Amino acid sequence: MRGTELAQALLLDNIGQLATPTANWDDRAGPRRGNAMREVDIVPEAAVFCRDGEIVFAGPREEVVRRAEALVDAAQLIRFDCDAGVVIPGFCDSHTHPAFVLPRLTDFEKRIAGATYEEIALAGGGIKSSVRSVREASQAELEEQIEFAFRQMALQGTTTVEAKSGYGLDLASELKSLRAIRNVANRWAGTVYATFLGAHVVPAEYKEDRAEYVRVVCEEMLPRVAEERLADFVDVFCERGAFTESETEQIFAAAKRHRLLVRAHVGQFTAAALQRFSDYHPASFDHLDYVDEAGVDWLSAHNTVVTLVPGANFFLGQKGYPNVRRLMDAGVPLALATDYNPGTSPTLSMPFVMSLACTQMKMSPAEALVAATINGAHALCCADRKGSIQPGKDADLAVFGVDDYREIPYWIAGDLCLATVIRGELIA
Ligand code: NIG
């Protein structure tokens, strides 16, 4: 039990529809796949009672209200009337890049005029242009940007966020980015998992000696990040124009030596040999626009979550999206995330990402909900506390002003989140 200062009791009353990934799955067994990705438990006319930051009861309204009133004095109970709206678990946005300072408007215009993401990057735009401004920025400026992002996320129903560095690409700027993430995480009500992405691209000064940059990441940056406990995960952009598979393996091996978990950007433009990374048990492989049969087989037999980020496909104006049916039919567990970043996906909205998942990738609303909540939690290794509405889990919830959870992806860019509850605290 936590201290009395957290002993706050909150009753979310008058819920028209409570919708959560099914209770009929043991998340200790791994991320949800197959039928478990399609099953949503629905309770009409419901209530949720939270105390000390956790969910105590959730279910039919009369029963929950009666049990809550039996446990807590009416004077101590904070009641929130959900106005017959929908309550779902708070979103777990398991892939974001919030440590940047400027939008990339020139890249935006170039792409509108016909240039591709890779062409822009080769011409010195892209990730490298964000690096210039992050190196010049103070930690306070970065904190301001990150805090703005986390607040906006919470207003749209996100309660758990993964946040990557990766626009510093030298020791001082990567540490500055991760310290900024940590400081904002300490001020923000939601839960943050930090990821060290020193291997985002090879910075210009190492263009002629990429092996030396990989060494700096492994032997200079990673030990400092681990020592200061600045990250939970290490990520690598494993792709043509970024890092090779063998460089990725080297970086994963260094992460393992420092007891950090790994994840990777893979298959955004070309397929990678996923089975090569088996020994490192990646928590998540992200993008997966391109994946070969051996990769699909590997994924269906492992607990690595595939995190899809359709905001990037949409913003880059791509016609193609990852083949969700092929992955789902093979039993691959899928999560959805914003990939919030200035180059490919400047959105903070998980409801919008769900809309893209349904309209562009043909996920059902139920699959999109599971992917955006519990499987996002699996991608961050926190499904024991997050991602579904179960007694004993953290009271992280989102209230939407709609009648049916399927309206969340239906009303594109609808901005219908009425309130968010983060560890039992109401953020209206
Ligand atoms: O997930 N692909 C690599 N990283 C980001 C893009 C970063 C950027 O362009 O600034 C992504 O799409």
Ligand code: FE
């Ligand atoms: Fe990304």
